[in-house]
Amino acid sequence: MKTRRFKSSATTPGIAIGRxxxxxxxxxxxxxxxxxxKDIEIETxxxxxxxxxxKDQVSNIQNKLCRYEGHEQINILESQRMFLQDDMLINSTTQYIxxxxxxxxxxxxxxxxQIKLSFYNMNENYFKDRKQDIDYAGRRVMDNLMGHAELSFQNMPHENTILIAHDLSPAEVAAIPHEYVKGFVMEAGGVTSHSAIIARSFEIPAMFGAQSITKYVDEGELVILDGIKGVLIASPSTRxxxxxxxxxxxxxxxxxxxxxxIDLxxxxxxxxxxxxxxxxxxIEEIPSIIQHGAEGIGxxxxxxxxxxxxxxxxxEEQxxxxxxxxxxxxxxxxxxxTIDLGGDKLPTGKDYESQTNPALGLRAIRLCLRELPIFKTQLRALYRAGxxxxxxxxxxxxxxxxEIHEVKKIIKSVKHDLAQKSIPFKEDVPLGIMIEVPAASIIADLLAKEVDFFSIGTNDLAQYGLAIDRGNELVSDMYDPYHPAVLRMVHQAVQAAKEAHISVALCGEMAGDPLILPLxxxxxxxxxxxxxxxxxxxxxxxxxxxREKAKLLLAEILKMSTGKEIQKYLKKEIGHLLPLPK
Known part of the structure; x- marks a missing residue:
């Protein structure tokens, strides 16, 4: 059979080979x-x-995970179990009956x-994935109502297998027999979904969002799942x-x-x-970050x-x-x-769902300054926890x-209120801002005088700077973090931070790319x-x-005119140093 290749940017890393x-x-x-x-009581x-x-089924999966020290996975499943005992689910359903x-x-x-209704106008993949969690819990209850058997992996071939499914819930991913399922591919889902988080924590190679993959791959066919490059290879050549x-x-x-x-x-x-x-x-990701040597949470x-x-x-919950x-x-x-949500994602009681372009609308700090009770509640919780x-x-x-001046006024008010009520709080919590829109990069020298640190969010900075929606498959291949415009915006913001003597961090996908690290x-x-x-x-x-070599590389790269040229140059200069399997 002819070799075919299928790509997806939503993967968990690793190499898996199987049928x-x-x-x-x-x-x-x-x-x-x-x-x-007379049937109302029966149906209830x-x-x-x-x-x-x-709830018992989810608890049983959690108990099995305890044997494998699956603290992170257990707590993700706990969110599903908690939803199953939520008053809204129970009361609304019995009321309808x-x-x-x-x-x-x-x-x-x-x-x-009804519960999913507030999620339907969300364009960002992150929030679409949250909606899936509700689907999974509801699907489990519906299966039990209709007498459907719980998903079983017992009839699978006990050999190296690549599981292919339309969708798998976090509980189903956690129940996968990892001794012979070496990886899995889902037609649905994204890299931020709970199913993906559990796959990463188990370090299972996986691919998400592989639409209609079952139409193009035959059952029993030999496949290679490359979660590093984001490719599934069907019927590879012997070589x-x-x-x-x-x-x-x-x-x-x-x-x-x-x-x-990790300790070096x-x-x-x-x-x-x-x-x-x-x-x-x-919060359940903390064991993983400690295991991998993180020095803190950025x-x-x-x-x-x-x-x-x-x-x-x-x-109190926060x-x-x-x-x-x-x-x-x-x-x-x-x-x-602080919360980076759009108005259509919060229970404010106001109609924010009609925004034509939510990504450029009322969201993040703009929403917080509009919905002060929600913002003040979070700030109070943070200063108390500090x-x-x-x-x-x-x-x-x-x-x-x-925006910064307005936030500082609100913080002053929050602190005053806590002090008046004799509630302990930390007075001197450093305040920083995300540099993630081109305007912030352009006036970074002015912003740096107002805050204690910068954190540059390259995902949004590149998306807004290049006017490219990474979730739009028609233009996503044009998204390029190596684009000279992106690198210059980042460099400009860093220089402004250094001149103002404040610290500067980077927290986008670029931070985890060893190739771009010298820059x-x-x-x-x-x-x-x-x-x-x-x-x-x-x-x-x-x-x-x-650092000396890195500065020389940076000086040369800032003169270059295309992202491809920059990538090629970096691979030539430091490719041999990258920790990648050859």
Missing amino acids: AYFLKLHRKPFIKAWIRD KRFKKAVTAS RELKINAEWALDKTIG ELNQYLEIQKKYAALEKILLQD HTVTKDGFHIRLDANIEL LYRTEYLFLNRLDEPSE YQNYVEILKTLKPKLVTVR VFGNLRILLPMISSIE LVGMEFDSLSMNAISIPRVKRTLRSIT
């Missing part, structure tokens, strides 16, 4: 039925019994639809197969070697130190606290979350970004001096924040170069 196995989920559509008064009991069975006189399946479907078998061995050996370096200092050969931090979304995205719910988290992170990592630095560790507060999507060293970043699994590779590269 394709299609996981077929036989789910019948539920029946909508009107019921009589059926629903509650299905919810109990669903009672008032509309409809069967439990129909009532559950209406409830899930290519042998090459990948060798790469697979080298990759596994390299991973073990890199993890041996993050310095160049000539002694220049850059702190290597981790980006996290969930970006804690607090949005997840506000999602998958119809009300905003209380001050406070407890921040305290746990700060205490666990003390004395390491923890940088917490007494328990080394906290910094980071403001997203800043584009003007006026970041040449710019003299103070810290880089990335996905935890990227830290060992970046550290190995950092310890192999010198």
Whole structure:
């Protein structure tokens, strides 16, 4: 059979080789039925019994994970179990049964639809993935209502297998028999989904968003899943197969070697130190960042606290979350970004869903300054939690001096209120801003006088600067972090920070790219924040170069006119130093 290749940017790293196995989920559509008064109690009991069975199933998976020290995975599944006992799910469904006189399946479907409603206008992949969590929990309850058997992997061939499915819930990914399933491919999902997070924590090579892949790959066909390059190769040639078998061995050996370096200092050969931090979304990721040698948290995205719910988290709930992170990592630095959400994603009671372009609309700091109660609640929780560790507060999507001045007034008010009520809080929490829109880069010299640190978000900076939506498959190939315009915007912001004597970090995907690291060293970043699994590779590269050489490379590259030219030059100059399997 002819060799075919399929690409996706949404992957978890690693090399897997095996036979394709299609996981077929036989789910019948539920029946909508009107019921009589005497059946209301029967349907209510059926629903509650299905919810109990669903919670028990998730708990059983959690208990199995305990044997494998799966703390991170257990807590991700806990969010699903908590949803299954949420009052909104229980009360709304039973109310529909009672008032509309409809069967439990129909009532559950209406409830899930209502809960998901606030997610439907979200364009960003991150928030679409959050919507899937609700789908998974609802699907589990529906399966139990209809008597569908729980997903079983028992009939799979017990040999090297690449699992291919339309969609897998986090619980189903956690239940995969890793001894013979070497990787999996999903037609749905994205790299920020809970299923992807669990795959990364288990270090299972995976690919997400491979649309209609089952139409182009045959069951039983030999496939290679390259999670490093983001490619699935069906029916590889003998030569290519042998090459990948060798790469697979080298990759596994390299991973073990890199993890041996986690306690080594993050310095160049000539002694220049850059702190290597981790980006996290969930508190459950902390064991992984420690395992991979992170020196702190460079970006804690607090949005997840506000999602998958119809009300905003209380001050106490947020406070407890921040305290746990700060205490666990003390004395390491923890940088917490205030909520970076659009108005259509918060339960404000206002109609923010009609924005033509939410990414350029009312979101992040703009929304916080409009919805002060929500913003003040988060700030109160953060300043209270600050007494328990080394906290910094980071403001997203800043584009003007006026926004910073307004935030400072609000912070002053929050502190005054806490002091008046004799509530302990940390007075001197460093305040920083994200440099992620071109306007902020252009006036970085002015912004630097107002804050304690910069954190450059290269994902959005590149997207806004190049006017390219990475999620649009028609133009996503034009997204180029090596583009001279992107590098110049980054360099300009770093220079402004240095002249103002404030620290500067980088927290986009660029931070985890060993090839671009010499440029970041040449710019003299103070810290880089990335996905935890990227830290060992970046550290190995950092310890192999010198700041002197990096500055020379930077000077040459800033003269170049295309991203391809820059990449080619870097590969030529430092390609031999990169910790990649050959």
